[in-house]
């Protein structure tokens with residue numbers, strides 16, 4: 001097996017263009033498991049770890065955060081928790097400390113598992129994925145367009161994921177995940193909410209609830225229209241929001257849970273996270 005270790009991003013793009021079958025490896029927490037269990041034995045690995053720029057994040061002049069594909073979860077939690085609360089909460093639920101030390105959002109996006117924990121908060125926050133190829137340069141892909149099917153994203157064979165872009169939270173954000181225990185668990189289903197009070201807008205993301213992670217558009221539009229942004233949260237609005245989130249899902253029965261259970265759990269998580277977000281919003285109004 002070839003083991004390629006490019007030292008620069010342009011060399012990595014050239015290596016991928018040269019042989020589109022080489023498998024990129026960042027933290028290796030998915031790739032190595034697949035190899036160890038003989039599920040996938042690639043002809044070559046493209047180790048992205050020497051490329052230091054992938055492990056950096058910065059704030060762009062317009063305020064957007066650009067987070068390198070190789071920034072591990074521990075650093076997202078420690079360094080970006082205040083600005084990306086939904087993404088950080090999801091990061092805290094990934095695997096174990098060892099997995100969070102090595103694992104990255106880039107790897108979660110690369111794997112595109114419907115059960116990946118980062119997809120829901122990326123969708124809710126309106127993230128954009130930066131991918132690049134040697135031949136065609138950079139493509140900026142909204143998270144809503146990134147996922148194509150089970151474990152399939154829209155990267156072309158010669159493209160690599162470079163970063164994700166997201167605006168720092170303009171309001172409360174929450175992530176919730178159901179599993180059979182509190183840690184080291186693949187989500188039965190997950191849900192993320194982001195409120196944008198200044199714009200009167202709501203973002204959502206559903207995980208393990210359909211062949212791809214997805215937003216609940218009807219629920220977002222309903223909530224944005226019905227919320228009294230300066231007042232109290234009407235329990236009937238919260239109830240209907242939960243119903244619409246559940247209706248947006250098309251889950252399956254599998255070993256982790258039934259479709260019916262997932263739909264029910266999504267409505268509960270939607271109501272619950274909205275309640276938490278509203279509590280934060282109310283507290284912030286009192287301070288202001």
Ligand SMILES: Cc1cc2nc3c(=O)[nH]c(=O)nc-3n(C[C@H](O)[C@H](O)[C@H](O)COP(=O)(O)OP(=O)(O)OC[C@H]3O[C@@H](n4cnc5c(N)ncnc54)[C@H](O)[C@@H]3O)c2cc1C
Pocket residue numbers: 023024025026027028029030031032033048069093094095096099102103104105106107108109110111115116117118159160161162184185186187
């Ligand atoms: C014990 C254990 C527990 C886990 N728990 C969770 C969990 O709770 N929640 C969860 O979501 N996941 C979990 N995972 C899965 C895994 O840790 C995550 O998906 C993690 O985000 C993968 O990141 P990585 O950097 O290790 O990716 P890698 O394993 O290096 O790569 C993953 C995939 O992305 C591709 N890839 C990596 N970098 C790039 C790039 N720059 N461009 C294009 N493609 C790229 C790889 O080719 C591969 O297909 C767990 C894994 C293990 C082993």
